[in-house]
Amino acid sequence: MKKIIVLTLVVALFIPLVGCGEKSDKKISNYDISISLNADMTLDGKMTYSFTPNSDISSVYFSLYPNAFSSTAEISPVYKMDELSAYPNGKSYGDIQITTVKSRGKALDFEVTGKNNGTLKVGLNETVKSGKEIDIYIEFKVKLANVKHRTGYGDDTVNLTNFYPVACVLENGKYYESVYYPAGDPFYLECSNYKVSLTVPPTYVVASSLAPISTVWSADNTEYNYERENVRDIAFILSKNFNVLEKTCNGVSVKYYYYGDKNPEKTLDTACSSLRYFSDKYYRYPYAEYVVAEGDFIYGGMEYPCLSLISSSVSNDYRDYVVAHETAHQWFYGILGVNQNEIGFFDEGLTELSTALFLSEYTDTSLDNYVNQAINSYLSIREALVYAGNTRPPVMDRNLKDFSSEAEYVMIAYNRSEIAFNDVRKTLGDAKFFKFIKGFINQNAYKNVTLKDFEKALNKTSKTAGKVFNLYVNGEKVVQKAE
Ligand SMILES: [Zn+2]
Missing domain, CATH: 1.10.390.10 (Neutral Protease Domain 2)
Structure with a gap:
């Protein structure tokens, strides 16, 4: 831990990579997600998660991160001392409701369980053999809390991260269930390929961690279509106040979405210079885009593959520090993954x-x-x-x-x-x-x-x-x- 959208048919300059799957003799999984943001700060979502298990399984687990913000959560997502800064407009709650779970047209039994109701357990009705592809279709509705956190909205931005059912990692035939604690980053994620359609009221500018494919405008809303291969997660930061600066560094398009930064050129330069430095020292940054987005956030910043969220509350040298820190996470978390719940x-x-x-x-x-x-x-x-x-x-x-x-x-x-x-x-x-x-x-x-x-x-x-x-x-x- 520690930000104007363009056109139709921008073909992503994605550089083909060796997929997670190919390196770890496991096939890479795919998310196909469609979500729309409503004016009342709810999301309607549908997704299909397709994967090929490497052991025999009879159930599939997903993390339901938005339930950490529910009024019934056993563990608060922020420490008591941070509540005033996280909820400047008063305490607010959010959650995720699962309405439908199916596989290839057939309804599946499911249960929302675990600490904070943070896990969705889906029964497969049978034991599926290792190596056989499974598709799980889920419909869900998310209520966003008015909180300056990873999932929620503040006065300036809507932070859409961890909003969808996220597949739990299957290890030795057992799923790892992440629990949302206020300390640290409660994530353990595998690389997947993503296709996402995001529909929002037309007044929003969207900073996205994914590569833009096409945009469809109508009077009532704008539909953005994106793709990204081989990433651990996705993130969208939305604002009605975003300005955008862009430059190309090492062949990567680096964009900075900001609204309060007094020196945005400097912030963009830090993002570019650090991206170049870590590319030289460690491993070539493997994606065609990198986005930095300013936003409402109680901590300094938060990393997502191809996108760093930087709190609007940080400034000057500390902002440079946070930008460099979140950029370094592209390597240590993004490219090289660990179980952040444990280490x-x-x-x-x-x-x-x-x-x-x-x-x-x-x-x-x-x-x-x-x-x-x-x-x-x-x-x-x-x-x-x-x-x-x-x-x-x-x-x-x-x-x-x-x-x-x-x-x-x-x-x-x-x-x-x-x-x-x-x-x-x-x-x-x-x-x-x-x-x-x-x-x-x-x-x-x-x-x-x-x-x-x-x-x-x-x-x-x-x-x-x-x-x-x-x-x-x-x-x-x-x-x-x-x-
Ligand atoms: Zn960090």
């Missing part, structure tokens, strides 16, 4: 270090300075937590439920993890570090990796660096003030 520190720490590495070249602030800021933040949060009686060792690989506050999450997933990856970098030396990270991404692009996968690869490169990293992860390494 949120992994992508955040690599993203934080990458941001510091980029900014140390892009600005006058040195890398040591950035790392020292992380050390100081870590030590002051730790001191405050211990003072308040929280003496839990700083173990890094813990589920989102095991964070008592946003501050504790920042301390572990951002600060300690950045410091850990920086120590790995110092142990290996820059040349070997970048070679290792580049190699690891190349080997695992579009897949999900585990902590074990990373540790195994790191130990193979350097046992010393592996030991250094492990001492941080298991909580033993004591972080000390820089000299």
Whole structure:
């Protein structure tokens, strides 16, 4: 964590890639989604999810993220202390109702269950053999809360992310159910191909993570048609106030949708420069478009494949930092996936270090300075937590439920993890570090990796660096003030 639409028939300059499926001997799944936004801030949606399971299954699970915003959710999507900034117009609720589930014309039984009613379980009426394609058709209705969050609307933007039933990852014959906690990013997603039709009132400008294919205008609404292959998720940020700046960087069309930014050229330049930097250091940015959108959001920003949401509340140098941070997530989360519910520190720490590495070249602030800021933040949060009686060792690989506050999450997933990856970098030396990270991404692009996968690869490169990293992860390494 930590933005004018054009024409008919713009053919996406998508560069064909090796699909998730092809790399992990699993066929890539497909979403075909059609949604329309109504004036009362509800969405009517239909989708078909097609996939080929790699084990015998008799049910399919989906995450229902909008139910995290329901009045009956057991876990609030924001901490108490953040409620005023998340709900400036008063407490508001949203949810998702599933109205129809079918497969090839036949109705299927389904149940909405789990924490926050966050899981849709669909029965298949039979055991479907591994390797046989399954289509699930779902109709749904979403009510958006008036909340400055991932799914909701504020005074300036409508944030349409995580609004559709999202397929849960099937591992060893079992589905992983993500739970929406206020700390971190409760996502574990596989790459899929998407076709989306979005219909909105004509007054909105749409920032989309997908490649535009065609637009149909009528008096009452505008229908946008999009596609994108091989991405983990999709996102739309809508506003009646968007201005748009665009430039091409490294062959990628980079667009910035903004309404409050006093220096939009600078923000666009940061997006471009960081995209170029990470492309050079790690892996060529594989899509034809990258979008940055300003929006109503309680945190600094939020990453989606090909789109970064940047809160309108951040400005100046902090905005550059957030833009670079969310851009780095295109690699650490987007291209290289992990289960963020369990090891949120992994992508955040690599993203934080990458941001510091980029900014140390892009600005006058040195890398040591950035790392020292992380050390100081870590030590002051730790001191405050211990003072308040929280003496839990700083173990890094813990589920989102095991964070008592946003501050504790920042301390572990951002600060300690950045410091850990920086120590790995110092142990290996820059040349070997970048070679290792580049190699690891190349080997695992579009897949999900585990902590074990990373540790195994790191130990193979350097046992010393592996030991250094492990001492941080298991909580033993004591972080000390820089000299
Ligand atoms: Zn982040």
